[in-house]
Amino acid sequence: MQLESLQLFVEVMRYGNFADVARAHGVAPSSVSRSIAALERDLGARLFQRSTRRLTPTEAAAVFYHRLQPALREIESARAAAGDLQREVSGTLRVSAPAAFANSAIVPLLPEFAALYPQLGLDLEISDRFVDLLEERIDVAIRLGSLPDSNLVARRLAQMSFQVCASPDYLRRRGVPQVPADIAAHDCLLFPRVGYDLDWLFRDSGGEVEKVRIEGRIQIANSAAILSCAIAGMGLALLPDWLLRDALATGRLQALFADYEVSATDFDSAVWILYPSRSYLPQKTRVFVDFLGERYATRPA
């Protein structure tokens, strides 16, 4: 029984065919086929019913998979733990982050981080869905907003604050709103959120919250696209500060309502960093978490 065959089997269960697994591993499909066949010989049981175009796992495969997968992960984890005891930061760190945040807040920091730890490879998995850290073998994940409960270790990187902004061109044409109620007369770029109405919340320095109904003809569920629209002068946008930093710094956008905190949902969104709660935290994970923590402490988002 080959360990590689077991890993291939697990991936075949995930992908549902041999060819994709072969491509992912850079080997010939026949190799995968032979590995699985060898495994079946070892088990004395058929794992997949094959028709040329479809693989169907047998009951034996399902049983084997559900017990094998945790064991393989444990071996991998044990290997990492043993290695990290005597090794410096090395290997590959798999980071999962939302697309917009990765592009504007992580990628700019990568050169410095990579220079700090030349032995460490970085695998940035960009995805806006909530990935399963264990399933995808993610070491560290960035999550925005409020946090669903889980058995992961969570650390709050920074408070996430929002700002209303528009392009100078737009403000010249339509005027600069002075108080929150003024935005009712403006085009707003809408980010549809399930469970929330089309209101923006403004909290003044005294803590008073004002809710203003907004209107607009453009609605996009992608904050990077909303940013582009705002820069193009299509209206007011409510966006998180980490996404605006560049555009504000270069003057392509102009922030409004400096005296207010603004939000579309509530006022306690944050940037979270998550990692699996392992008894032995790999060095690479620790240094990455510490690095981001430092960065966001000294240069708050």
Add this chain to the structure above:
Amino acid sequence: MQLESLQLFVEVMRYGNFADVARAHGVAPSSVSRSIAALERDLGARLFQRSTRRLTPTEAAAVFYHRLQPALREIESARAAAGDLQREVSGTLRVSAPAAFANSAIVPLLPEFAALYPQLGLDLEISDRFVDLLEERIDVAIRLGSLPDSNLVARRLAQMSFQVCASPDYLRRRGVPQVPADIAAHDCLLFPRVGYDLDWLFRDSGGEVEKVRIEGRIQIANSAAILSCAIAGMGLALLPDWLLRDALATGRLQALFADYEVSATDFDSAVWILYPSRSYLPQKTRVFVDFLGERYATRPA
């Protein structure tokens, strides 16, 4: 990382030296030495401090060992479980069968079968369409009639013979037909079949085939419903023997033309049992196929 290297490592931790492990495995000591060295390369950490006459496990080895050992045991156990599923009658058997056949010919046998194999769960998928065994993860399928070609293993359970019958009440009112041609004057219960005209075929003991045009006002594409109509005295019905057994035995129906073979299509219909593959045939599939085979051999349908 080789699975065998991991197993060797565990044993080295137990024995405390390479030579004994090598002897226990019937390999050369140099082989063990090389396996451990490869493992150390994979981990990036030294596992043993070697002095020619003594091995001292490092801290990394201790950490690795304590997590590796349960994982290896789990893999071995998972392998045994998957294999046992093949060799022992356990798990769940998914059977696909046409509704009428399932109700009258399979369900009555289930109590006995279930008692024979108490560890086996049974999932009876009743469907009159031709399901894709792989797609639906079906272990065994029952098919009636003639068989479309496929890459499945097919076994003929029994010849399927048809009989013309009617209720005693109906025969009292309308008279008992003596020769095939007599049925032209009777109400017949029609089962519409694509590609076949409304004729019934009679083959006498001499092999002579007679085709008789039938007529009737009731047409139902459901043999169980036709059975009910016949029992209710609504006409003559041409039905497969396995569907009639009960009604004939209790006298609710009476068979006609004992000296003829009858059919609505051709004379070589059969009950087929199909399963996906012959290699690594799970025990649960084998016992079910054998059980039905025995049942239909001793008590022909």
Add this chain to the structure above:
DNA sequence: TTTATTAGTGCGTATAATGCACGAATGCAG
């Protein structure tokens, strides 16, 4: 000091793995 045993290393051979090409099967698009 001698002896016996152990780990590590070259080296040649034997076994195993791999890729490629080909064939059969099958789902999909036109």
Add this chain to the structure above:
DNA sequence: CTGCATTCGTGCATTATACGCACTAATAAA
């Protein structure tokens, strides 16, 4: 209904790997 493309499996030639043997260095016990 018919090509078209993709997928899995197998035979074959090639390549890579693993293995044992012989030998060296080292060390604990006699």
